[in-house]
Amino acid sequence: MRTYGPRALLVPVIVAVLMILVVGQRPALADGAPTGQDLHVAQTLGTRELSVVLRRVDEVPGPLRVEVLTHAGAGPGKLVLRLVPTGVSSAEDDLPAAGSVVSEGELVLGPTPASYGATLRVDRPGPWELTVDDGHDSGRIPFVVPAPVRSPPDTVAYAAFSVAGGLLLLALGTAVWSRRWWLPLVPACGMVAALATGVTGAALSPLTPQPPLPGLQVDATVDNVTAPYTAARPVNADYSRPPVNMLVRASEKTSGRRTDLDLLLTDGSTGRPVEDLVVHDDALVHLLVVSPSGRLWHLHPVMTGPGHYRVGLVLAEPGHYALSAEVARRGGGVQLVRSAAGLDVGEGATPVAAAPTPGGPGPREIDGVRIDLAATRPSAGEATTITVKVGERADLQPWLGMVGHLIVVGPLPYATPVGTAAQTAPVWGHAHAMAPVPRGAAGRPDETVATFGPEVRFTHTFPEPGRYRLWAQVERGYALVTVPAVLDVGAP
Amino acid sequence: MKRRGTWAAGCAAVLAGAVLWLLWPGGGSEPTVLRSGTEHYRVRLTVERSGTGPVTIDVADLRGRPVTLRSVTVEPVMTNMGHALEPVTTVAQGPGRYRAERLALPMGGAWALTVLMHGPEGTDRATFPVLVAG
Structure with missing residues (x-):
């Protein structure tokens, strides 16, 4: 019988450390880029304007957090949330069939604007629909639950590095215990080959063409979400569809x-x-x-x-x-x-007074808030910047991901009612003022961040001279503020 | 000398196995079976051959029992191309089974087969994306 002295302890320690390094790296779900992101969807449901946020899903089966933000003027009530998988699958499984409700939740809305949340459960990746029901109306929101996906070169690299680790242990073991000098060389050579394969896989990984994005570029199915690299792809990379x-x-x-x-x-x-x-x-x-x-x-x-x-x-x-x-x-x-x-x-029982014609650039007051609207010299064909200052403090909230929206309709004939003139107006524009996102910040500020403004700047190029109607829209105190204005655009 | 020969034979066998595995012809002739569902039914669509061939639709209720419907039709569309073909009417073949002998998808590319199921609950529709090799 041979004894090894202190080596007897050293070798198991080395083996254990290497085992932790190699096997401890769980390759299953943890690696890769984030597989999803939050989805924000505005819904005008009944008399309420709701912002529905579906938080990213990190694990399937797993929880899906749904948050609903209400706005000023929406009364108390109840919302029922239902989750329905809608994806086609080629695999047979024991999960409930597509089309059936698999998770349900309820939100009790209070009288003031706030965020209300419920945690639902998704049981498979692929396309889903969230139904938001207020008892009278209901709206369906389609979304895709992503699956953790690794490209083929990545898979090869992971497997090869794991094998290299195993072979390294084997080489060490045989070097210590074997009496034949050549035996450790076999796993050592295998390790070198595995390392070479792994490095090749890792080097090829960024060069692998990305498969089309299910849900955004091609119709999502359970199959192409779960295994986008093996799913058949359209021959044509033009994914656009008819108007x-x-x-x-x-x-x-x-x-x-x-x-x-x-x-x-x-x-x-x-x-x-x-x-x-x-x-x-x-x-x-x-x-x-x-x-x-x-x-x-x-x-x-x-x-x-x-x-x-x-x-x-x-x-x-x-x-x-x-x-x-x-x-x-x-x-x-x-x-x-x-x-x-x-x-x-047609005319109903209680006729309502027409909205007065709004002014051009200058100060005005809406709901007790002073608003200053200014424009650089508007000239057709040149970029015009319209600045809207709402109140004195930076307390605007992003609405639909933007600090401000500017709707432009025109040029409009002077004497015609605006609705009739807008029907045939050549230009309907929708400009945005974006929220500055700090470099490197993950995600973006949502509606609860009331730190923007008070000045919101829009730049739009009016193609033709004439009189335009503008509506600048911002959110403040969970209420939408719409600032109507008239802008005369001169000839270039 | 004998040991070297054994090694060489072993390496050759591994290499041949790898080459065979890489070059083994992929299955292209098996039928495509896709599963989906609606509010009322579970639907299974079987396309026998990619391109032109028979198509079978199995309709069951949510408990898995076959359902008899008034009619089942298939509407083939290439959404990207803006190209629709005339709907194909299926013939009932047994409990919950509907079959059309000839569904022609004459172009390679992404097709969507919308199955319309007219039954006592109204009309349910399930859309199956099918990719036809170019």
Whole structure:
């Protein structure tokens, strides 16, 4: 029998340390870049404007935190949240079928604006829908639960480095215990080969072409979310889709009553319902409505079915309303869809006074807050900067991810009612003033951060001279402030 | 000498195995089976051959029992191309099984097969993305 003295202790310690280093690195879920991010979606549900935040999912099956932020004017109530998987899968499993509710939660909303949260549970990666139901209306929000994914070179690199570690242990073991001089060379050579493979895999990793993004570029399925590198890919890398047509139906056509506007979005080529809108600028649809006298609504209709979006509002004035919607389809950019017909509303029982024509640049007061609007010399074809100063303190909150929104419609004929003129106006613009994000900051400030402003600057190039209507929108005290104005743009 | 020969044979066997594994023809002829569901039904779609071939749809309720429907149709669309084909009507083949003998997807690329199930609960629709090799 041989004895090794202190070596007898040393070797197991080395082996144990190496085992911890090699095996202790859990390769399963921990590695790789963050697999998802928070999704912010604005929803005009019934009489409430809600900001729904779906926090990123780190583990599947696992929790999904949903937070709903209410705004000023939304009364108390109850919201029911339901989670439904919608993904097609080629694998047979014991999970509930797609289309069935797998998790449910309830939020009791208080009378003041606040954030209310519930933790739901997702049981698989792939496409899902969150339904937000207030008992009267309900909206569906599509989203994708990502899976931890590693590219093939990464997989090879991880496996090869693990094997190299194992072979290193083996080489050490054989070097200590074997009587044959050549035996440790076998695992040592294997280790060198494994290291070479690992280094090659790691070097190739950044050069591997990325698969199309499920949900953003191609229709998401459980398969292409779970294994995007092995899922079949379209031969064509142009993911764009045909433009959208919008039909608008109103449940009421007399003024002063609550009206449900139904938007039917259809594919410009096939006529089929558009089922692939993606969230852009924190909403599925940004609907702009201009009233006969120039009031503006900026709403976020909720999805009620394939290509079917709904929003409720009170059309208080009789006359013609002009509408447009900003949407983004999967695989393509944002498009502006203008309702070619608009909406005619007859006179109801209680006629409402028309909004007065707003002034041009200069001071004004809205809801007790002093607002100063200034513009550099507006000239067609040149960038014009419009500055809106709201109050005196930096207490603006980002709305839809931006500090400010500026809606521009024009040029408008002088004598025509604004709604009618906006219907045929050549320009409908939507400029943004972005929140400065510190370099390197992960994520972005949400609505609870009230530190922006008081000056908000928009730069827009007006293509034609004439009179434009502007509406600057900011959020303050969880309420939307809309500043209407008129701007005369001169010839270049 | 004998030991060297054994080593060489072992290495050759490993190498041959690796080459075979790499060059083994991938299965392209198996049917594509996709599962999805709606509010009322579980749906399984089987496309026998990529391109032109029979398509089978199995419809069950949420407990897995086969469902008899009024009619089941398949609408093939290439969404990116803005290209729709005429809907294919299926024939009932047994409890919960509907089959169309010929579903032609004449172009390679990304197709979406929307299955419309007309039943007592109204019309349910499930869309299956299918990729046809170019």
